[in-house]
Amino acid sequence: MTAPTSAAGTRPGADAGTRTTTGSRTAPRSPHAPEGPEMTTTELDAGPAAMGGTVTTTPDDEATPVRGLTTWRRLRIELRKSVDTVSGAVLTAVTLGAAPLLVVAAIVAEGAAGTTVSFVLGAGSIAAALLLPVLTSLLITSEWGQGSIVSTFAMDHRRGRVMAAKIAAGLVVGLVVALSCLVVAIAVSAVAGVDLGSAGELVCVCAGVTAALLLYAALGSAWGAATLSTPLAIVIGLAGPQVVNSLELMLGDRFAEIAPWLAFSQAVGDLTQGTVASWPHLLTAVGLWIVAPMAVGVWRVRRADVS
Template sequence: MNTLLAATTRTDTVPFLRLLRIEWRKSADTRAARWMLVVITVLVAGATAVPLLLPAQFPQAWPGYLGPAALVLALLLPVVSILTLTSEWGQRSVLVTFTQEPRRVRVVAAKVLSGILLSLLGSAYALAAAAGALALSDGLGRQVTWHLPWRYVIGLVAFVLLNSLLGMAFGALLLNTPAAIVLFFVLPTIWTLISYGWLEKAGRWLDTTQTFRYVLEADWRGHGGPILASIGFWIVLPLALGALRTARREVA
């Protein structure tokens, strides 16, 4: 009995930073996540090379180089974020996790924060890759615009972060990797296709392909309402429901 009480006391005092470090390490601890991160690293660099190779089609400025890199991150990085929320359920290792930390919402919070940190790291890498490609363009004697307004940096980071949070929201809600990945890629397309007639007005407010594009382009004026509505409906609500489901779901 004394041993059990001591173990419970130790579990109840697990520092959140330690929990975050564990979830950060686990986010890249699977073979699928590691390979996905390698693919993302290569493709982001390749995306910044496209404007370098096609100078007539892309402006030789920061937005022209950051746009393709941001799209790669927005498509692929959420897959890693989904794995962060779902892989343990598929591997049936959640019993160990929740034994060490019975307060499941803290575990979900650590996983989400780990995904946020990964998004920030990915955004920084995109900026570095774009800077390198832009420097090469400048070295080739092209007319390059080096000025980068802060609103575009904020737009890039927010765009990547929102897409990663969208993936995490689906992962937390479904707790199933294939279902969450399919929903992440298919649902925005379906929503765009059905946004006609009486759904057209709702589509302008909840179509993430449009509202998140405003974020990437730093086009905030007049679009704050739709952006916030999309965030609330597609990210905040599923994450809250997913945290509630995680807290109540039986662990076999």
């Protein structure tokens, strides 16, 4: 049975200075209340607080919902991480600085007259092929080693999108490094008098070198995600393809039929010539060395306990 109310709109027994209302009507301010935003009281219609309880809110509590991170913003954050660290900045500088030196060494060794454009551009990209897997693997493994991945996932709980941003940042870094190395190599070759061939041949070789370096960048990201360990990712990414080449030399004919399907460095090396010797061999090597470990790494990261 509902208790009667007085003419003033209060229930018997309530304090004289307090009025409970329904909806969002404003309660009178107490003369002793401190200065501040005006407060409202809302009576709950259901739940435990409905037993005479009220919820007090202020205008400051009506905060605007936080907008989620966009794909572009995630990518910018990861790109910034790649150059903010000392290791990332040093590796990038060494890669770009080694390109002209390697081109000059190749020209001096072979002579400008007998040097082809594919040989010169391939020589200029050697340092990038060795250091890009290290740089891109650090984009993923460094946060796990330092423990800062906890903060990253606390700010953005969508782990799949975070990993996608890290992999995309590695490819962007690889593209920038590849184009920089090519520009430097072409400039040095032109000054040294190397015959760069026709425009079509030059474009094919540049496209092949760029694709090869992007695959090396993806190789580092894949094994970084799969191992979540910087030493393991570097050892497998750099030494693994070379071990396959060594097995081919050691085992001879017994391994010769299998080696082309497993030899990542050999399949990717053909790209620097501006051609693809065998698409099945290239796609199989990419699937084994990049796609498979990357899938395992993303699956592992999405389910890893980072608390």
